[in-house]
Amino acid sequence: MSLTIFRIVVLTAITMVSVGAQENALVKETRVEITNGIGPNIDLTVHCQSKDDDLGNHTLKYGEAFSFKFIPSFFGRTLFFCSFRWQSEFHHFDIYIQQRDGRCYSGGFVCNWDVIKFGPCRTAGPSYHKCYPWNTGKNLYPNGYNAIEEKQK
Numbered sequence: 001m002s003l004t005i006f007r008i009v010v011l012t013a014i015t016m017v018s019v020g021a022q023e024n025a026l027v028k029e030t031r032v033e034i035t036n037g038i039g040p041n042i043d044l045t046v047h048c049q050s051k052d053d054d055l056g057n058h059t060l061k062y063g064e065a066f067s068f069k070f071i072p073s074f075f076g077r078t079l080f081f082c083s084f085r086w087q088s089e090f091h092h093f094d095i096y097i098q099q100r101d102g103r104c105y106s107g108g109f110v111c112n113w114d115v116i117k118f119g120p121c122r123t124a125g126p127s128y129h130k131c132y133p134w135n136t137g138k139n140l141y142p143n144g145y146n147a148i149e150e151k152q153k
Contacts, residue, residue, distance in 0.1 A: 030109045032096050033067040036060040037114040037121075038086050044115060048082040048095060072098050081135075084115055091134040093120050 036044040040062050048055045048068065058066040072078045078098040084091045096111060101122075104111035112123045121131040 028071075028109050029069040030072055030096075030104060030111065031067055031069045032080065032104075032111045032113070033065050034060075034082070034095065034113045034115060034120075035065040036062050037116045038062065039117070042086050045085040046082055046115075047085075048080055050078070050080045084120075084134075089117070091119075093132065093135050095120065 032048075034046055034048075036042075038044050042062060044060045044062075045057055046060060046066055047057045048066075050070075053070075055068055060066055068080075070078065070080075076098050078096065079094060080096040082093055082095045084093065095113060101111055104122075113120045114123055114129070115121075116131070119131055119133045121129045123129050
């Protein structure tokens with residue numbers, strides 16, 4: 001490879017990284033909101049974390065919500081996972097996977113989740129509910145399923 005071509009490749013790479021860093025600085029925060037939909041008089045304890053951040057325990061009464069904000073990774077690898085505990089139940093779920101959830105364009109960079117007994121449901125308005133099973137090691141519904149369609153069956 002000639003020196004000229006090498007310089008062009010290096011300059012192109014530096015420019016791409018520079019532009020990407022500037023775009024990343026302009027990315028708005030993404031917010032994840034988790035609502036207790038387990039049932040009346042049942043408290044839900046939520047504990048969320050990422051590789052770098054432990055958000056602690058939050059106990060939610062029925063209908064209450066807990067939310068947190070972050071800026072997704074430029075490289076598309078942001079992951080937040082949560083444990084959910086109520087009565088004698090204990091479950092885990094990857095509440096935000098950047099490749100699955102993106103920036104959750106439901107009302108402006110918000111990922112809304114209703115937690116029900118069967119698993120968390122992503123919501124965006126009254127007509128969109130995409131539910132997922134709890135993490136078990138094998139995801140039977142990698143793309144989720146539509147809770148509204150399931151209720152109609």
